[in-house]
């Protein structure tokens with residue numbers, strides 16, 4: 001299969017401007033500007049039903065259509081913060097297919113008549129971001145970016161902004177704050193980024209993921225109907241699946257949405273490392289519920305709707321495989337530690353909740369966890385998730401709840417061992433109110449445990 | 450004190466040219482200050498704050514918010530090893546312990562000669578090439594103890610060279 005997104009796999013030099021041009025590069029942008037009005041471009045992307053690849057799966061064309069037409073300043077912001085554990089696709093796109101990203105962003109910018117584009121790269125993409133600036137300069141010299149783009153009278157420059165190591169800056173409103181030189185914490189919404197008052201410098205702004213925009217040049221050249229031939233009606237198009245963990249051949253795989261877990265894992269990614277059995281799958285990095293690797297799950301097509309029907313999320317399709325020997329309590333501890341570290345601290349339930357959860361897992365790992373701790377692991381996430389300002393609170397709850405419910409036996413083993421080795425712990429616990437009513441016991445709320 | 454403004458006038462101008470608001474330049478300027486001084490002291494933060502017209506306490510809170518800014522001096526080589534779940538599933542925890550032992554440092558510590566600081570960090574979008582680390586913002590991937598030992602020797606030699614021929 002020829003790649004649509006990871007074109008570097010077919011044409012290794014495609015990062016070079018001349019090679020990109022020789023292989024149809026910037027034809028999508030030319031077609032957009034020379035043959036279509038901005039409104040028509042939005043309609044084409046709407047018709048293609050391209051869905052956002054940054055996690056939420058929101059239709060890109062609809063997002064663009066929310067931007068008011070009669071305001072003088074508008075922005076496109078490319079989300080290249082890529083920090084979800086297990087995700088490394090945007091990096092390959094930016095490193096190996098940079099002009100495609102630039103072209104996609106310029107088409108989006110034309111569609112909403114943006115005045116500037118900012119690419120927000122995570123700070124660790126330091127080298128990459130500096131090379132990306134050179135690629136933008138090449139496009140600028142060819143009149144594809146900047147003043148009077150392709151003689152159309154429309155001016156739109158493009159800049160790279162470097163983050164500095166904070167997962168939360170991938171959340172779109174935190175990203176905008178960070179770009180403005182404010183603390184990188186989420187904003188209260190509404191107003192949403194597309195609205196006056198909600199975007200970059202409070203002007204209407206489209207925020208799209210790198211991979212989302214990488215689809216756009218192809219759609220402009222080949223049309224919405226051709227795009228819908230790939231994938232399923234509700235989840236059309238190609239998708240990059242990031243395979244990590246106990247997989248035999250880790251890496252990025254571009255396949256149509258609707259490919260089954262089984263085909264992806266066993267036919268493309270080489271199955272499980274060392275010929276082991278597969279125990280569990282994290283389909284969306286650390287932030288979605290874990291799936292037990294049953295036949296039913298393996299035969300499920302990788303689409304937004306089908307993975308949701310399993311009780312998880314496709315997210316950005318960062319698929320972490322866990323083999324039969326994996327300690328699920330340890331895995332949940334790792335993910336919880338991540339969310340505790342990355343909680344931005346703006347709202348209390350997330351700041352405190354992730355802190356408690358992390359402490360409970362530390363106790364479990366030290367071999368000092370009690371039955372009470374296990375009870376708390378079902379109570380705290382449920383209290384935290386629904387009342388947080390951004391989705392991180394929900395993300396943090398997912399690995400905990402989904403492992404406690406599906407791998408309870410593993411947690412109980414930890415506790416039996418701890419209680420056998422530390423009888424005094426079991427004794428103390430009997431005197432503490434059990435958290436069975438859904439209330440956080442006072443002793444815990446006061447930090448007494 | 451205007452070391453940055455004098456020494457890097459061009460770069461600073463380019464940074465500000467990207468944005469309609471000077472304040473947006475603060476992260477780039479913090480990087481610049483860190484590059485110049487090695488870390489972000491209170492003086493450095495004040496200098497950056499003055500450049501982009503913000504209060505020094507705001508520069509400080511931004512510096513403290515992100516893991517790539519350092520408000521304490523670090524070793525000449527700042528090694529940030531990813532031990533997040535996907536890397537840990539491919540041996541990153543053991544790799545980190547072995548590295549600490551080899552350099553004879555505690556988790557988060559700096560070697561006695563001041564050359565190396567080691568830290569654990571969260572996912573760096575290189576999970577398919579674990580174990581990996583970032584050294585002064587450059588990635589080194591698919592590591593094992595043999596490859597990292599060779600790199601450490603290179604860095605030590607480089608440091609020797611830098612002492613012998615400063616400013617080279």
Ligand SMILES: Cc1cc2nc3c(=O)[nH]c(=O)nc-3n(C[C@H](O)[C@H](O)[C@H](O)COP(=O)(O)O)c2cc1C
Pocket residue numbers: 051052053054055056057058060079080081082083084167168169170171172173207208209210212213390391392
């Ligand atoms: C905590 C958190 C972290 C996120 N991190 C990223 C990220 O690294 N990259 C990304 O594209 N979207 C990320 N998102 C989703 C963005 O908020 C936003 O939905 C996305 O950039 C929209 O682009 P899309 O519609 O093209 O997917 C994150 C969301 C949350 C709540």
Ligand code: SF4
Pocket residue numbers: 168185186342343344345346347348350351388389390391392393
């Ligand atoms: S939910 Fe967590 S990450 Fe999101 S705003 Fe609240 S404290 Fe910050």
Ligand code: FES
Pocket residue numbers: 085086087531532533534535536537571572573574575576577579581
């Ligand atoms: S988990 Fe280490 S780079 Fe992603």
